[in-house]
Amino acid sequence: AKDKDAAGSKQIEEVKVASWSQPITEQTNLLAGEEKSFYKENGIKVNFIPGAGGGDAIKNILTGAADIAFTDPGSLYFALDKGEKLRVIYNIYPQNVFNVVSLTEKNITKPEDLKGKKIGVYSHSSGTRQNLLLLLHQAGLSEKDVTIVETGLLNFAPLMQGQVDATAATDTGLETGKQKGLSDVNVIEVKDYLNIPSDVFVVTEKTYQEKKDLLISFLKGYQQSAQWMIDNPQEAASLAVKLAIDGKDVNSNLKIIDLRNSSSLSSDPKDKTLGALDPEVLQKGADIYQGLGLIENKLDMPQAVIQDLIPKK
Amino acid sequence: MKKVEYYSMLLLLLMLIGWELIAGPMSELVLPAPAAVFIELWNGLSSGYFLPHILRTITEIVLGLSIGCTMGFILGVLMGEIDFLRKLLFPYVIASQAVPKLALAPLFILWFGFGMTSKVVITALICFFPLLENTLTAIQYTDPNKKDLFYILGATRLQTLIHLKIPAGLPAILAGFRVSVVLAVVGAVVGEFIGGSEGLGALIIASQGMMDTPLMFAVLILLTLMGMLLYLGVNLIEGLFLKTYMKGRNK
Amino acid sequence: MKKVEYYSMLLLLLMLIGWELIAGPMSELVLPAPAAVFIELWNGLSSGYFLPHILRTITEIVLGLSIGCTMGFILGVLMGEIDFLRKLLFPYVIASQAVPKLALAPLFILWFGFGMTSKVVITALICFFPLLENTLTAIQYTDPNKKDLFYILGATRLQTLIHLKIPAGLPAILAGFRVSVVLAVVGAVVGEFIGGSEGLGALIIASQGMMDTPLMFAVLILLTLMGMLLYLGVNLIEGLFLKTYMKGRNK
Amino acid sequence: MGFLTLDHIYYSYPGQGSTVKDVTWQIEEGEFHCLLGKSGCGKTTLLKLAAGLLKPDKGKVYWQEVEVSKPSSQVGYVFQSPTLLEWKTVFDNILLPISLKRKPNSRELDYGETLLELMGIISQKDKYPTELSGGQQSRVAIARSLIQRPSMLFLDEPFAAVDAITREELQDDLLKLCQLQKTTVIFITHDITEAVYLSDHVAIMSGGQIVHDYKVNLPQERGFKMRYDTYFNELCLKIRQSFSGVSS
């Protein structure tokens, strides 16, 4: 009843969030606007716009189909490189969730071991590929030292069948794979070599200028929701069954949510604020992208990062 | 009749056994065994989990098919009748087909929203071409003697079209329709790939994310069944409503 | 003739202006202006950047089309001739069409490898259906009087097929072929979506990954041109080689 | 000028010599003309030219003093082959000229039945054309050409597939109908007796030209006995001879 009063007293505004994916379990906190009150309390209503890749999310804010993009830094770099005026306003997952997985018998434990190997990625436009390149770069290798093949979303299948030596994946992907019978694997975590964030909220300069209050309200709501998911993984896992298209099984939902919860927390012991942005890391990432030839221009990340919208505790 | 059904069952059985044999030594991730798939299918159907997705996809197919086929038929007739239009429009028709719809996702979302409309548009775009091409061809190969007859009867172009060219071309037009109907299924699914949160296409993407291949195969079976029902539906229409039109033609 | 070309140019111009107007206020990432796309196209062509991709995709189209159309034609003939086969096989034909190929990527990769084979198979699978359906229909609607003639001449089934049913059904069969040819372009591209590092489909994926939309649109234009050339090619074949078959039929 | 006038008409099919050469022909209102000639001499071509189905390469066709450009609905035409719509019943085929434009009214439906009765195919009314015998099909085509009570009839060997007895009945019926409605008729036939029996004028065609045009001086009211009349038989013989004479 209290919620209703709060909602009724204020004008409820709609925020359209363009995601890189369908509504999936790991985003339960974003999807739970009807069931929970984080957003309502802040006078907003989240409208989830699905996409197929981080690029879609950015394009959807560029066309005005959405206000906020839930996207990866890679897509952000590409768009900034093309001259788009974008602002990063929130660090959704400060931890890099990407990894490279191989069967133990292949004895691949560090990036250097990947030399000459055949490595699977989801697709040439996916984060698995970009992060694999980052990892190789950190080890002084390049794309030419390995063979990269596209394996589609079921990327562990060819790994198990022996068609690839290793496959680039994400933490949740690996978890799902393990549930499907993948075992005895070595995992190289990209975050151990370069811990750029996995996802950030991005808005256009125009939205930033014109809808600042709305963004602040949204980020408040999102921060609360993220905290809620950290505190109540079990509840989130059961809600996901209804809200997420892939949330069929509560137990796997829980595992996924646990993983996402831990990637939502910054590794910086000083700053425990959810969503805190580190322009340095983003700058480093951008510079490596440039070094890899993925983008042409030198980006000025500190200029693109807006830190003062993030709600402080 | 009986015999066909018997062999049909036999073939199905053989296929299932073959599938089982291939799937046996393979990881479920790559190719799940038939039993796993059918359990998934059964569970999904009985629990009602598939229902909203099926309804969504069917709605998209029906809408997309209606729009696409109406457009395809009308354009086919116009391009068949008017040489000028055919030459003028054909590059754009080809463009609409040769361009992979997946590549234009953001534009579709921009113009038609991320709701059902964009999926319906994609379905319509995909299924309008076979009907267009077949209608166009059928219209052009009308028996010249019959055209003479209509000319002498002082029939207008429209009358000749409605009373001669279209009924005479009906078998070919229906062949195009059958192709369209099956493509419409793919169209709706591809539309849902673009960024749908409901529908069987979205479910395929989700199942891939979950690495739930039995689920994915269950959805593929649902899609196949849909395609078959639609195809049989066209045959039924052909058999029932167009009986008189089809009478006096062989087979 | 002249007039059509004139209006065709005019329409093209209008389309380009429309495109420019729509693209103007829009981000290049979503919809690049025509100029940007044509510069990209020109650069890619003159630098030879597109060449290997074009060749690769063309190879896949040609191979896939040959295999798919041969299969489609043969199956169409068999299913048109033998009622039993038609009833037996049709569920599997529909399945092969209603199932989105993108979903089966892992299986295709497993069975046909990462190389060109899997793309050729997908192309073949996509383009065999329109030809099959049209052949099947054309074969079934042969003039019963002519069938009587062949019966009385003691023609075998094969002879009747070759000398009567196929030539009589040629216009419809060619309509199916035209649809197939255009679908083959989509087929090859979709195949390359799945796991290719070469070919125009792979280029689309790569350009999407890098959000290089002008490049993507340049590729889309290349695909459209390919589709148009193929379509015109079929018309040319129809006009040249089958002149005698087409003679004595209207238009 | 006549009801229908062909004025120095030339026609050739693409890539071929002249099929119709310099034909001038005048047909007055209510006249019944027969056109005779060897197979392939150009009768059908000439008839199509007269009806406006083909455009002459040279020369003009006038219909009531107006140059023919498109066929009027006052014309009935029976093609050499029946040309029926296989997907319509016999009755619907007969009503086609009307139903193209509007729903036939009860008077027209009745007239359709009357014509079917005259043609002796009333029992085939609801069949489809492929279920008819050859002669039945031609009679459907004849009935169709009459349904609109046209003021001008073009008939291309309408009775060729019909037996002798039925043929004579049909001849009498056609004559009666045409006299009643003052129909102008051009009638192609291979049967000389038929030509003389039916017509006021018999034109002989050869090599794309009208080489003879006989006036038939018989009373308007024809009858069975007339066929045994001396004048009748002499005319037949004369035509036959002129016919053989021009044989190539």
Add this chain to the structure above:
Amino acid sequence: MGFLTLDHIYYSYPGQGSTVKDVTWQIEEGEFHCLLGKSGCGKTTLLKLAAGLLKPDKGKVYWQEVEVSKPSSQVGYVFQSPTLLEWKTVFDNILLPISLKRKPNSRELDYGETLLELMGIISQKDKYPTELSGGQQSRVAIARSLIQRPSMLFLDEPFAAVDAITREELQDDLLKLCQLQKTTVIFITHDITEAVYLSDHVAIMSGGQIVHDYKVNLPQERGFKMRYDTYFNELCLKIRQSFSGVSS
């Protein structure tokens, strides 16, 4: 038993009463039979039954004492409508019965030309069927039925679309050819004179039955003057009367 025997044959089209009722007919080798009857009486149906194109509902058809199950290539058939392949030239249409099985040899090519000449359409050799006149098309169909020198010929109103003069020439040619090759013929026509002139036996059909079968006692060698012979004309008249008698 005869060369071709129909033994108590019944046939009805789906959903219709009997079209052919209890027909028993015996045809000896080398005989020329004509079949006359009103339009729609079942002549074409009977011919198709005899040729094995339709299967009788009851009764049997024997061909040289063997029950007919599938047509042999020794048979020539001219359908009531020409039924030519539009995508082949006239010459290729004529050679179709041979080229179905193998490449025609030079003797067959020559014979094809001879037949075209006989039919008076040699100048149309390289045209396509749609470029021919109605009568020319029927003559192509006749030539096609003769190309294999069949021992049995079924002709369904082959001369209906041909003018009187050409028709008489074709009659003589056909007779000569058949006598030379000892061809057995069944010939449907609506022309009583033609029937008597050509045949050894004239069968009259009515209501699906053979109601009369006349033997024609004329010398083997027919000639133009025979048409003015008294016996000839009396027979014609007799047939005509029996014909009218059975008219419904």
